[in-house]
Amino acid sequence: MTTELRKTGMDVVGDIAWGTHCCLFYETKADLLDTLVSYCKAGLEGHEFCLWVVAAPLTEEDAARALRHNVPDLDRQIADGSIEIVAARDWYLQDGAFNLNRVIEGWNEKLARAMARGYAGVRVTGDTAWLETKDWQDFSDYEESLNEAIADQRLAVLCTYPIVACGAGEVLDVVRTHQFAIAKRRGDWDMIETAGHKQAKREVLERKRVEDALRRSEAYLAEAQRLSHTGSWAFNGTETVYWSEENFRIWGFDPQRTPPGRDIVLQRLHPEDRDRVLEEAQTAVRERRDYVVEFRIVLPDGAVRHIHGLGHPVFDASGELVEVVGTQVDVTERKCAEEERQKLHQLQGDLARINRVSTMGELTASLAHEIKQPIAAAVTDANTCLRWLARAEPDVEEGREAAGRVVKDVTRAADIISGIGVLFKKGAVPRELVDVNELIREMIGMLSGEAKRHVISMRAELDPDLPEVMADRVQLQQVLMNLMLNGIDAMKDTSGAHELTIKSETDAAQPMISVRDTGAGLLPEHVDQIFNTFFTTKDHGIGMGLPISRSIVESHGGRLWVAANAERGATFQFSLPAAGMSTFM
């Protein structure tokens, strides 16, 4: 039975389903015409083929006239065969007698022709005023069998009976053989449904509601799958039983076809991933658990897609595998974006390192030159001193003078080294209001590639109310970068979980920033030297990072110090005066 509903044109009935077989009892010719005109009109409007079988005293001409009144282009509809108006004697009583099978065959013929010509279905109304008592039983049998005959057809039949010709027994027969009956009751049309029909109608309506809901939900699901690049599938252990449309698209198969066979699917799996995926799925089924697996597929054009797959084995009550259902998400775009991001981070990290090294390099070169001058002088003066003293008669006075010059030379060298801070004297670069938290987040972003490369997780604990500072932004970046890279360097060759924590807090209204690592930590004897220029514990370090960092912090009126952690690693910490409260600037 189809769930498609048709308008009857009769207010009291409303819509009916195909396969409906109903009856109408009429008293007057006018009642009959009114009802059937509406019925046929609705049929023509619904693009159905209509057949109106009239019986005396009504003539075909009466029917056509009444209908034309409501359907202005009736003659055209008659001409193109959309409606036929025929006499009952010509339809029911061919060869002068009623033949049940022949009449039913007639309906089916009309139906076949109508469907072939593209009509939505066939709407029939037949009058029984011709019926004589001798034919009653045969006709009643016909009415009974018609229910079965049209149940699954796109056919609706309305039988009309003159009430004056019916006794109570006949009325009962008619009502029993139709799904519902229509009659006038105190001047208004009324309808009585048989219980079976009521149930059938409810079922049709319910089925229609469910089908609509299902169709809607399927449409939404398909749309959601398309938008999220998610395909779904079901596999019964031997063969694929379901592939969603999106799954076809992800794997590059035609959604109009049946799901591809297992071998064809396996061929599209990336050769390097194939065994791993099968192994994972089989293990999961064996262990009766869900599984998640990432893999690549290779399409016929060579394109590689990254898939995030999820499988869920379903077992029956006896523990037998029923099927495996799962989803596959095409994460190619996400993956590419992630790879790009990683590359970018790596580049940023490299850049940061190069930047640091070249800054350090320049500084060392210029410092080296500055320091070489007094050292060369000291070597020469010491040499001269030796010459005076090495004479056969040592000239102590000249020797002392030369030694005095050595002292001055060396003092000069020491002054230069301790004067590195001069490089960061304030005033060289204009200072601005700096949000240190933002700076920390920037540096974490910049160094995340570097940290990831050494399997180090970075964590920020930032005080949202941290006061801003007046600072040279680039110099503060340099300090943070030095301390963070030092932390990474300290951890990268040690074992255990590695975490770099960058924390900002407010201590007595002053911003305080700490960089804590879980690395090798500090030797007690190094704590005092670590800020000395050229002191380093690294193979490739030059020992400039920390002294420069300290100079920068101090030139900002802050302090930088270090403490060994209770457990592992070291914490470098520096304070800065909050903007507006500085007494140093």
Next chain:
Amino acid sequence: MAMLDDSSLVAIVDDDDRMRSALQGLLKAVGLPARTFASAEEFLESGQQHETACLIADIRMSGMSGLELQARLNAERIRIPTIFITAHGDERMRMQALRAGAVEFLAKPFDNKALLESVRAALEG
């Protein structure tokens, strides 16, 4: 060493006072009196260039550089055997200096013996 009493024989041009004193002290210890100048300009203005038998000069100085001084003297056809001492000399600079007539090119901190040998060679040559 008959010429050692001529006080204008060796001239030292270096903008670093520690270096000037050290060089003068070293030469004094081997009996070579020297006059010192804090810049190439000062040396040229002193007129001493005409009586100098050996010039010891730094290369990178504020004002005129040692190589510029050498070029200037060459242009004026004043040929003084010149020894350069520098804290950041590279091979290119060294070749330039030697091609322009320098007798030695020493990197700081320098070998005192090598310096003295060059000075003696310049004075005797």
